Amino acid sequence: MQHERVQKLTISALLVAIGILIPIISPVKIILEPASFTLGSHVAIFIALFISPMMAVSVALGTTVGFLISGFPLVISLRALTHVLFAGVGAYWLQKDPGLMNSPIKTQLYSLMIGILHAVAEVFVVALFYFGGTMTEADYSQGFLRSVFLMVGVGTVIHSMVDFSLAHIVWKALNTRQSFVAKMTKLRNNN
Structure with missing residues (x-):
């Protein structure tokens, strides 16, 4: 039991480290205020x-703590918190429907639904800053529909689905190793 807790903690810590490192070192960053996509x-x-x-x-x-201590603007750190x-x-x-990832169509629909939830939460945070008057003059000039709904909302759905696809590719590759599958099954069952 203690060994499994240490494994979970270690995996979580490694994923947090990766989640903090990617936005810092990624060469593919698109910043279209108030939206940012890495x-x-x-x-x-x-x-x-x-x-x-x-x-x-x-x-x-x-990863939210990582964004905060890395000096990202508050709006970006709060967007990270919505994750x-x-x-x-x-x-x-x-967890309730583990077979969901076995069908390409169901997987893409799942990714879309998660992307929409992701976007709604981020739009809410950015809208608070937009209507609170704490965004720059350039952000206001584009208007709410373009700068918040389209850039943050639609952009986040697309970004989320692309990142989901990347993660799914990595996950499927890891699952080809029997030792990995056995460890993950054990961790999931003891959660």
Whole structure:
């Protein structure tokens, strides 16, 4: 039992580290204020989501702390905090329907639903800053529909689905190793 807790903690810590490192070192960053997209920045959270709800929430919280201490603007750090919502809900959903990932169509629909939840939460945070008057003059000039709904909302759905696909590719590759499958099955069952 103690050994499994150490394994879960270690996997969570590694995923948090990866989740913090990717936004810092990634060469593919698109910043279109108030939106920002870093390719692969959600991969660690999605991998944690595939393992368990507790790990998904822990990794989402850990990466949020990483954004805060890395000096990202408050709006970006709060957007990262919203990942707790889609990670927890998505992991719980997978826990209730583990066969969901066996069908390409169901997997893509699941990814879309998680992406929409992800986007709604981030739009809410950015809208608070937008209507609270704390965004720059350039952000206001584009208007709410373009700068918040389209850039953050639609952009986040697309970004989420791309990162989900990357994480799914990694997850499937890891699952080809029998030792990995055995360890993950054991961790999931003892969650």
